[in-house]
Every structure is written in structure tokens, then in C-alpha cells.
Amino acid sequence: MKSKTHTRFVAFVDKDYGAHHPFVDSVLLEILGGKVSVDCYFSRPVTPVSGGLRTGVKVYQSMPRRRGLGRILIFFHVLRRLMSYNRSSRIILFVRNDPLMLLACIIYKSLLKSDAELIFQSSFPHESHSGNIFLRGASKIIFRAVFPVVDKFVAVSEIGLSRLRGIYFKNNKDDYYAVPLLSEITAPLSLQNISRPRKFVYIGDTSPSRGLNLILEAFRSLFLSGAEFSLHIYGDAPASLRDLAQEFNGTILLRGKVPRLELQSDLSYYDFGLCLIPPVDKYLESSPTKLGEYMSHYVVPIVNLEISSLKEVGESEEAVLVCSSFSVSDIKETLWSAINMHDDQLLAAKNSVYHFSQASYSYHARSERIVRFFLGDES
DSSP: OOOOOOEEEEEEEEEEGGGOOHIIIIIIIIIITTTSEEEEEEEOOSSOOOOEEETTEEEEEEEOOSSTTHHHHHHHHHHHHHTTSOTTSEEEEEEESOHHHHHHHHHHHHHTOTTOEEEEEEOSOHHHHSSSHHHHHHHHHHHHHHGGGOOEEEESSHHHHHHHHHHTOOOOGGGEEEOOOOBOOOOOOOOOOOOSSEEEEEESOOSGGGTHHHHHHHHHHHHHTTOOEEEEEESOOOHHHHHHHHTTTTSEEEEEOOOHHHHHHHHTTOSEEEEOOOOOGGGTTOOOHHHHHHHHTTOEEEEETTSHHHHHHHHHOTTSEEESSSSHHHHHHHHHHHHTOOHHHHHHHHHHHHHHHHHTSBTGGGHHHHHHHHHGGGO
């Protein structure tokens, strides 16, 4: 009887391992790691993080950091790593976003192991909105040249898949999969007591392009009208944001950058999580990680309908609070509804979004489809 070919899933990820990204942790390390041998390569972290063997996964924190010359050195590092693998095994290659990692895998597949399977995940339109004009141009050239050799594509939204299909080539629907950035598999949490004032949280990018100034303008209007609330902002705190926060007399607290795992332990303290994204080209296919994390910690998200992934959740889960547009007036109206929500309504909403996250908006809820797409016959 012929023995079964050993499968090795080799992933090259455009992040530090210490970032603890939900897709990496849940899909690569947990779901796929429970089925086949998985090797995950990450950039060297600024601060060393414990890695090693984890649920059938080997974690390597060895790639050059993706800055300056490191972006080019990554190509040679990936190629060298690939050449060390036993080519008699079934090898599935996975690359997340980076064009030079992808190019190295294409060369390996084309010259050394033609039966290697190659999966590329694109979570952001790097070829049109990333870095400087040189990086965008290089990304576009590489993607157009090598995409025909890629076997499968993963995006974080249907709009992302449309971009890949429209710009590049294949039409076989089985070669594409849109899976949003979902919540992680977590142990059951306890629901915190409901109290006033209502507690809001904003996590992430505080740069002008994310429109935080409009969100704060809506809060300012409510504050001046006498509404009671608290808002905690996690992320960079430039001088302009610090100055603005002082106008709220302690109602807004700037928490700065907090390690992701530490932040998760604080999430259940909040009532409402701001997941409001400006409807500009580079964000239209966004799938914010924090949306799933809010719900899995009993935090009711506030979303705007112009972003497709947010609209889908807003229409699927009625407890999610929805702004019809990313405007001061609509945001203010939705915040006012949140502030004045009765305790029993808030309790019901918290329970509803939590159960929705566990039943529909988590990786483990979609694990069968994930395994079938990524591993094929191995599933």
C-alpha cells in the first residue's frame, strides 16, 4: 500500500511574530497547524518573543525587517529557506502581501518544484496605496508578472477579490476566497456589569487619513450639550490629538500604544467599540481586526455602511449600531443613541454581538471551509 505523502505548509508572513495577528494565530497556528506540519516565518522582532514549536507549528523569527534594504534581503532569505526543504514532500506555500516574498516563491515553484501549491493573501491594495511611488510601481510590476503562476488567492473582503480578479486574470471561483479578519478562538468571557456613563473605545490608526477628527467633532458636540460618556483611544497620540483631548476635561483618555494581548484583557471593560472607516479608495476593501475582537469581548461595535465588510455585519447582526454615513451628523446621532441606550437594551446587545461572533464571525466557525480551501485533499 502506497504511503501518504507528507504535507508541509510553509508560510511567509509580513509581520513580526510578536504582533499576534488573529489570522496568523487562529488560521495558521491553530486550524492548519492541527492538520499538517506548518512552518511560519516572521520578521525579526524588535523585542525577542518566545516562539518554537506550537501545536505542530514551527515559528521562525528570522526574516529581515521590512524596512529599507531589509525589503530586498527578504527575497534572498525566503529563497534560501525554500531550498532547504525536501522536495519529495507535498509543499503548500503561503505568502501574505509582500511582493518580494511572493517573487521568491514563484522562482522556487518555477525552477525547483513545479508541483508546489502557492497561495497569496492580499489584505490591502499595496500596488496602488502602499509606501512611496517606487514601492507601488515595483509591487505592480511583480504582481502582474507572477500572478498567473499563483494557484489560489485570499482577500479579506469581496471587494478585495474583485480587485484581484479585475486587475489580474483567473476566473475560476474555486481559486479565490474572501475571509474577513475575524475574532480569535478565545475562552468564554464573563460579561461586565452595566454602568453609566457609557464607555467607548477607539483602537488603531490616529493619522488624519482615518478621519478621527470627524469622530471627535461628533463627540465634542455631545460633550458641549452635556452628554456624559468616556472615550479611551489606543494608538499614537500626536500633539494635535493631545491638545484636543484636553478640551474634554478628562472625558477622553489617550492610552497610547498597548501590546495587543494586554489590550484584549481590557476590552470587556467597554460598552461600545468605534469601527468607523472613511469611505476612501484605499480603505474600501478593509476588514478591521477590531470588529471581531470587539464582539468577542461583549463590546457593541459602531460601524458605517460605506465599507462593505462593515455593512455586511451591520445587516447580519441587528445589535450592531450603524451610521448611514461617515459624517459628523450621522456619527453624532448614532453616538447619542448609544449614550442613551437603556441598561437592559445594552445588556441584550452585548450578549447578542458576543453570540454572533462565536457562531458566525470567528475563524473556528468557518474552520471546515478554511481547511478545505488551504489544504485541499489533505482536509
